[in-house]
Amino acid sequence: MMRKSSIVLLLPVLLCSCVNHKTNAMFEFDSTQVDEETTLTFHLVVTSISKTDFDNANGLNVLEDVVEKNNYYFITFTKIDSGSNIEKLDFYNLQDMYPNTKSQPVTYIDDNENEIGPDSNQFSCTFFIQYNGKIIIFKEKTK
């Protein structure tokens, strides 16, 4: 009877969907992507920085990894048009989009609702960026 009641209690929790998907830690990255639709070129560089550099940046183009704490990163995101004009695209105060759950992979969102999210597996590393409504996917093979 004890076992039966335990399982009655367990079953709903065992069925619980959406547990820990927040495992996508940040990583250093350098990739270029050409948008076929607009022929614009996007360049993304993610570099590891110190806590001091993070603090001194005052939220401009920096973030703290929420998966692997105490790791800090600087983001350089640029757009290059057909005339080779370079425009720097900034992120302001990137934060975890859903800080109260681990059910979602971490995506960082800034004050202007622009987003950046890392993803990697044993074969490739990917960064997702949504900037002013446009989605750009950077993917690099690791093997």
Next chain:
Amino acid sequence: MILLNALLALSLISSPNNNVNESGSVYNHLTLAERTFITTNINSIVQDDTLLPYFMNNPQSNSISYDESDIPDLLESTYASYTWSQTAYNTTASTTGNIPVNVKNPYYTSAEIQQAITLSNVSSTYGGCGPLAMTGMLDYFARYLGYNEIIKNPGSSEDRIQLLVDVLTKVKTYEVGFGNKQTLTFPWDYSTAFNTLMDQYKINAFLQSNYNFQLFGGNRDSNWNTVKSNINSGMPVTLMTGLFSGDGDFAQHYTNILGYSTWTGVDENSNTISKDFIIARLNFANKTDIYYCDADILGDGMIGLITYSANSSNTSRFGAVDFAEEFVNSQGGGQYFNIEKGAPVTFLSNEQIQTYRLRTSYIENQYLVMSPNRANCGSAYLEMIFNHSVSSMTFDISLWGPNENITGQSLYTYYYDGTYWLMYESITLSDLSTNKANPSRKHLSFPSDAVGVKFYTWHTNPSGDYNRGRVCLDNFIVRY
């Protein structure tokens, strides 16, 4: 440990999100049907002495639920002695031309979801993967299959938020935990909510869902065949995975399966092996592509498959080409006649309707066009009278191009009640696409006595020697 976690979670669980104000354990929140389901299964659970050890020992850390989108790399590294090629592949796009969108990006953004959560007054941190998967499915049926009773304009943020509100308030979802919120949606609640929404949208005769929940697994091949047959008929399948699905992206999650892929490997002795994969939308904000997962996940325990059935028997589909024989002049060319022409039109489906038209023609062997603006003219219309009722009509509509001189031009729809044509809704011409290759999509729901539909456009100051104010119509879906 699991038991401790379970008890802790139960102590922190919220009421279901559909504004049910109850307290106590999850069990107290369950419906009679849900309690019956659990009780029925418990009898078999306690008779199986292997189950509790299975619960305790089955590792969550396995790769069955990993995103395996780098399939060639995966197969070559796992089965190095084989040469691999893809031997089967299909998605819903082969039947319907489309696949479901990814929810959270680019549509149903986090801001839209948050607004819908607030408007719904539900307890939800991020919407829950079950409700969001359902949103993706409903969007698919509306955006691509013409069920715009669900959402009138999927391109409108306001309409998308309303759809999210509809879903969030109907799908019974529990939020579990403190600090780290997790959600729980039972597959039978998912399916019930979907069917309730179909009732609400008055399309329950056309669209329904069914669920199949397997506590113990072992049905991999049966589930794989279910997925394949649904995909082959253009219907995505929603997959719920439970505790024994590992720790990958597909684990303990609701995803919308939109396709499948089979790879076959051949070694130097001509021995062959094959691997199957499902292709799905994960509905994560940072994973907007399509993702592959080992189809063996379909054999796990605690698997829920939600399938969808569309009844097309009371649906009539036709397009501009169906008017190619009748809406031309005696030489077979397009012509905007300045007197009313009446003609029965037989669609390629063999359905016949009665039409009356003024300055409406089949032009350039491709387009069904109304043109009211020309000197000494001023009106154009198309009347279609069916042999059955018309509960709704979805159609493509656009201007011929950007220079149609539509200032002073109006367009109204009418419905025919068997005796009179009654003015129904106006369509704002300036809102329409000016690119006929990428038209606007419109949906009209009519009163129950409607048996005909009329498009009537007129210009207050018709002028010039050219046909202008041209409006193109195509891709009609009529439900009755």
